[in-house]
Amino acid sequence: MTQNANLFSALRAAFPTDLDRVAIETADAEPLYYTWRDLERGTAMLANLLESLALPPGARIAVQTEKSVEALMLYLAVLRAGFVYLPLNTAYQRSEIEYFIGNAEPSVVVCTSKNFGWVSRIAFSAGTAHVFTLDDDRSGSLLQRAALHSDRHTPVPRAADDLAAILYTSGTTGRSKGAMLSHGNLLSNARVLKQYWGWQPGDVLIHALPIFHVHGLFVATHGALLNGSKMIWFSRFDPKAVIARLPEATVFMGVPTLYVRLLHEAALTRAACARMRLFVSGSAPMLVETFEAFRERTGHTILERYGMSETVMLTSNPCDPKDGERRGGTVGPALPGVGVRVVDDAGAPCPAGEIGHIQVRGPNVFQGYWRMPEKTAEEFTADGWFKTGDVGRIDAQGYVTIVGRSKDLIISGGYNVYPAEIEGTLNDLAGVAESAVIGVPHPDFGEAVVAVVVARPGSTPDAAALIDELKSKIANFKVPKRVFVVTELPRNAMGKVQKKLLREQHQGLFGG
Ligand code: MLC
Ligand code: AMP
Numbered sequence: 001m002t003q004n005a006n007l008f009s010a011l012r013a014a015f016p017t018d019l020d021r022v023a024i025e026t027a028d029a030e031p032l033y034y035t036w037r038d039l040e041r042g043t044a045m046l047a048n049l050l051e052s053l054a055l056p057p058g059a060r061i062a063v064q065t066e067k068s069v070e071a072l073m074l075y076l077a078v079l080r081a082g083f084v085y086l087p088l089n090t091a092y093q094r095s096e097i098e099y100f101i102g103n104a105e106p107s108v109v110v111c112t113s114k115n116f117g118w119v120s121r122i123a124f125s126a127g128t129a130h131v132f133t134l135d136d137d138r139s140g141s142l143l144q145r146a147a148l149h150s151d152r153h154t155p156v157p158r159a160a161d162d163l164a165a166i167l168y169t170s171g172t173t174g175r176s177k178g179a180m181l182s183h184g185n186l187l188s189n190a191r192v193l194k195q196y197w198g199w200q201p202g203d204v205l206i207h208a209l210p211i212f213h214v215h216g217l218f219v220a221t222h223g224a225l226l227n228g229s230k231m232i233w234f235s236r237f238d239p240k241a242v243i244a245r246l247p248e249a250t251v252f253m254g255v256p257t258l259y260v261r262l263l264h265e266a267a268l269t270r271a272a273c274a275r276m277r278l279f280v281s282g283s284a285p286m287l288v289e290t291f292e293a294f295r296e297r298t299g300h301t302i303l304e305r306y307g308m309s310e311t312v313m314l315t316s317n318p319c320d321p322k323d324g325e326r327r328g329g330t331v332g333p334a335l336p337g338v339g340v341r342v343v344d345d346a347g348a349p350c351p352a353g354e355i356g357h358i359q360v361r362g363p364n365v366f367q368g369y370w371r372m373p374e375k376t377a378e379e380f381t382a383d384g385w386f387k388t389g390d391v392g393r394i395d396a397q398g399y400v401t402i403v404g405r406s407k408d409l410i411i412s413g414g415y416n417v418y419p420a421e422i423e424g425t426l427n428d429l430a431g432v433a434e435s436a437v438i439g440v441p442h443p444d445f446g447e448a449v450v451a452v453v454v455a456r457p458g459s460t461p462d463a464a465a466l467i468d469e470l471k472s473k474i475a476n477f478k479v480p481k482r483v484f485v486v487t488e489l490p491r492n493a494m495g496k497v498q499k500k501l502l503r504e505q506h507q508g509l510f511g512g
Helices: 007-013 036-052 069-080 094-104 113-125 141-146 183-196 214-226 239-248 256-263 288-298 373-379 419-427 463-471 499-506
Strands: 022-026 033-035 060-064 084-087 108-111 130-133 163-169 177-182 204-207 230-233 251-254 278-281 303-308 312-316 339-343 356-361 386-394 400-405 410-412 415-417 432-442 446-455 482-486
Touching (some): 007 069, 007 183, 007 214, 022 036, 022 069, 033 036, 036 069, 036 141, 060 069, 060 113, 069 214, 094 113, 094 163, 108 113, 177 183, 183 214, 183 312, 214 230, 214 251, 214 312, 239 256, 251 256, 256 288, 339 386, 410 432, 410 446, 415 419, 419 463, 432 499, 463 482
Parallel strands (some): 022 230, 060 108, 108 130, 204 230, 204 251, 251 278, 278 303, 446 482
Antiparallel strands (some): 022 033, 303 312, 356 386, 386 400
């Protein structure tokens, strides 16, 4: 290995010289202050603990814990020790966790003490050697064990294409796929964003997103760390509390639902945002009316960008006016060094302004799906472009507009929901013959999940009871907000369920 491309080493190199400055302040009634030295020492102790376990090279460390600074340190420690981080949404239920652990075969699982009983049973039966607990009050076996280790540690050298993380992303058919991201993928993207978004000395980030997906884990934390910037750390998004801290901050990142909720607060004013430099939105489409209402109220033009678990960030509206204006309803041009193109059904590039399939190529594009070489091959073109599954157009200035998706995907409050997975779960419930799951406009979540269900002959399933049953089986954000029991699903001449028709029928359901 010629050069150490460990992402942690690059982040640490950006720590301020004065390690006693505050790196993270929690937004609690009784705040905790973590200095850069605390991050350095805490991640060293955790990395030493991981190394002491004699794990195999490339070992996966699966983590399902509440958001906390210690959970962030665990992520950084996994990078530091050269292992592979596997974050899991806290909403995932037993059968979902069983699948992820069975598929990824992690050597270490970290969970909350509340879930230790069932998680450890699943993990040990899948061959996991170590299960630790970590709670959001800093208790649990992980930190107890880490405290016994040295607070000095030399980051393990990694090559740019060594794996840093696996992010599970649902599939259009079948089960979730693990997107394998390398140190090089993450670092190249973080560096491009640092430059393109003009991170500057004195920037302070309000971190209010979960840390188990690309947006909160990578885009937000890498941005702040690579700039040596302080974070104000919210364990969960609370619009009133966020607004109260805006005067101390300069950067905020959110999914559109967060902006919708901020706009509901009268306290969101120009004065409250006077010190802010940048508001970033992404992970789901932002309505132009939200974009405009925010500008009207605060004087700030939200910067919308476009990303994916498989590619981190692909495009972004400009930050610096010399790079162009921020246009609502678009996700901006391809980031520097990233190639984005739109092709027709035959794979030929579309002329400017024409709608087609969005494809991407660049140092940000992942290494493939974990243990799914055929699926990986299917998602790349012969000339090496990744098929995003999004549909859009690129105008003459290079601005990308996403107009839809060729993948059957619902994005609710920034979380992805694949109808096939929900339909499969519904169809297994007693009394259900078949089902169709659709997304309809929702004023808060952007899209809401709705299910249309056909009863088995002789059964009369109750919609509310089906919803309750689903809550015990799948993550709460995937559970349909409404279930309709019907006698049959509309089908076309080929026998395919006409989801478009169902979407039209239900589109006013939430006043959208
Ligand atoms: C919560 N609920 C949701 C939901 N979140 N329902 C639909 N969609 C969602 N996203 C439901 C729960 O099931 C529960 O229902 C009720 O709302 C209250 O739960 P909660 O946990 O208290 O909700 P809340 O804290 O208000 O969460 C809403 C939210 C959260 C918007 C803050 O969903 C969130 O943090 N979203 C951000 C997701 C994100 O980070 N995405 C980035 C992906 S990365 P009930 O019935 O049980 O009461 C990516 C790539 C990229 O896409 O480009 O960035
Ligand atoms: P995920 O698999 O969770 O990483 O979600 C990635 C998907 O989110 C993309 O393929 C897009 O469909 C969607 N997405 C991300 N950012 C945006 C955005 N700014 N506008 C519209 N859709 C977006």
